[in-house]
Amino acid sequence: MKLSFYRLPFTARWRTAGIMTPVRQNPALAAMLIVTASAFIAATTLLAKALGTGTLGPALHPMQISHGRFLFAFLVIVSSVGVLRPRLSRPHWGLHIGRTSFGWVGITLMFASVAFIPVADATAISFLNPVFAMVLAIPLLKEGVGPWRWLAAAVALTGALILLRPTPASFQPAALLALTAAAVIGMELIFIKKLSGREIPIQILLINNALGLTIASVAVSFVFQMPTPEQWGALVAIGVLMACAQACFVNGMARADASFVAPISYATLIFAAFYDFAVFDVIPDIVSQIGSAIILTGGLILVWRETRVRTA
Template identity: 30%
Template structure:
């Protein structure tokens, strides 16, 4: 294990995803979310294929044990990406980032519902705290429903992003089940394939012809997203998940800086307070997962017969 290398790769991945989202936000006034998903998925494919070939995993990346699992994971994951991209058109980048932090909290809930994982009072309390933070972030948007058109669209954007977080959490549940029968390389490769095809279904709802500059930005979204996916996957090869997971929250710092200097967005105190509660709850859950992992490892060692 190389912890420092793992952390560095995770930070690079986080930065890649924020830059990708920033590019999507920049073109979002003219380019529909479904079209952005298409470019993001299509142009990530060459990067992923090259990476799999370099690792010698290309053959494994093409093997599928349960095809329909990939279809459903692709559908849910594409919905999550499309909703997040859609929300970027209406909300400041830091606010979208804060709302997507609800995803790991919802994973805990869905794991208990669909995977029969035991969730103690400690993690239930952390989830409740995090969801309180989500409500604090959402409150100014929800109360503006029915008011000015701009405010109403911001409220709709917030709801869309939250629904995207729900879909993202469900996608994580799918992945937890899929890794029992599928290779990680196959999950990554076929998601890009299925999301590319599913994004094409949004063509009847209206796509726009991008300008040359917008086309470059959209292609860059795919390439940068693919690079981010590679660094994210690689980070877990060099460090424990419990060590690198907290660095997901560095995305808030990146989002605030990019939002301020590129989009002239200044986060409100209420949004920052709500985001802080969500981050704190997420860190509590990560710490708890690490403790439970250590206990499970010790239990397995105790059960292993020694000669």
């Protein structure tokens, strides 16, 4: 299996194994867990938008929002480690530092973008990260890319171009933040690929969030402002929801084939559009709908091709 890992979107980038031990296959439960995780992920993006637009008080800097994400996710995960007491192995610090650095930059850029563009648009653009990872894998992992994978990449990037609205009257500069976030997270996927199989998922999550918290704590010191009580609640919710989403994805992917799980994870876009409408009264226009549909088509072509390669 060469590039099958990269068909998974941003929200589904954890090892297809249980937190600690193998579990019995259960596609129905896997689907429920992935849908739940998708709802959690979309909710974190919505909360980031509320924090970055001043809905809950003076707008917070994206670096402060990402700091809250890592802080409270770390507290949840370290508590889980204390309860589960898994057997941890010696970590590969170089890979962890590389993975976390790109992950922190990517999530901060994503949180910055949703303050200016619809949550659904930013979420759709984030689904480009497996495409960027696929392209980066050529020079970095020496992996080959066939015509179907290039077709999937071209289709997805066409959808992103539509979402950018590249005309003087409608161009969305903030969408470039989401596009850059997808590219940076694509690089993070390269590091995750290298980590895959070396360490158990809960150790990877623990170290990722510990290092992310360290980086975010340094960065936030330059922009910190005291949050309102409502903002503290939203920051806690972002961290807890992110940790829960990670747990749901890990467990969901342990109970079904990745080819079954990957398309379901695109439900994140549906939740993002619904939340944006319910909270901010934003209805995706026809351009957003077309661009998002094309990106999803590219992703599904990649899923289909990887499924064929795996079963051949």
